Amino acid sequence: MVIALFGRSVSADNLVYVQRVVDKLMRKNCRLVVYHPFFDMMKERIDFSGDIALFSNGGEIAGKVDYFISIGGDGTILDALTLVRDSGIPVMGINIGRLGFLSSISKDEILPAIDRLLNRDFTIEPRVLVRLSKPEQLFGDMNYALNEFTITRKDTTSLIKLHVYVNDMFLNSYWADGLIIATPTGSTAYSLSTGGPIMIPGSENFVITPIAPHNLTVRPVVIPDKSKIRIIIDDREEQYLVSLDSRRAPILSNLELYIEKADFKFNIIQMKDRNFFMTIREKLKWGLDARN
Secondary structure (H helix, E strand, O other): OEEEEEEOOOOHHHHHHHHHHHHHHHHOOOEEEEEHHHHHHHOOOOOOOOOEEEEOOHHHOOOOOOEEEEEEOHHHHHHHHHHHOOOOOOEEEEEOOOOOOOOOEOHHHHHHHHHHHHOOOEEEEEEEEEEEEEOOOOOOOOOEEOOEEEEEEOOOOOOEEEEEEEOOEEEEEEEEOEEEEEOOHHHHOHHHHOOOOOOOOOOOEEEEEEEOOOOOOOOOEEEEOOOOEEEEEOOOOOEEEEEEOOEEEEEEOOOEEEEEEEEEEEEEEEEOOOOHHHHHHHHOOOOOOOOO
């Protein structure tokens, strides 16, 4: 079995968990394909003895690996998307970060989770992506996001004015610090912190969430994910910031933005004894009250 291994920087306290993953996979006679920058960071601190190959981009693993293991936090999973892209490779996230909504395998679950992975004892959750279809070249061929699309002000403290249309029907003119269009996966991220609802994976919706709107009666709106969204910037500033997850680009005020669902999904590996409701209870500390 061929396993791609990916990560970013790892603290000294967490090196033992990276070594645990490598040792377990090697004992199981897996062939490791390690992300080249991650290998360069870890090679002096982790024993990578055995049959190791390296990769530097998504084209080098598409159709060539069985599973992709991301070691880090949710941000690492978002970076993994830029490598997995539309290949359909299932991704398992091991959480050595903080919150870990997407990286659902905790440190003490690493060894049994790898056993389940190799025995194919898991489920796959296809996650919808949001896509910026226009302007076409703003993010090149990485014009999609797992969590959210966001537009915010850039060099000003003033509110920005955005006219939003859904399927060519006028929704609203927003006076706000910005606007988020989040997937169900992203509904527990930036959108949640600005008052958006939690949506379960597979709900086939997007949520349009204003950031600090001037009109307090303006609330988040949930729409079908097959909808096509158009945003017109109507403001005096010259530039604004557009982001897809953690990737950002400046945009001029005279451009229109078109957002829709991507034509492929991101496959996340989930252990069978876990589910989304368990995750949000644990991560958001629901029910942790002396009365319970």
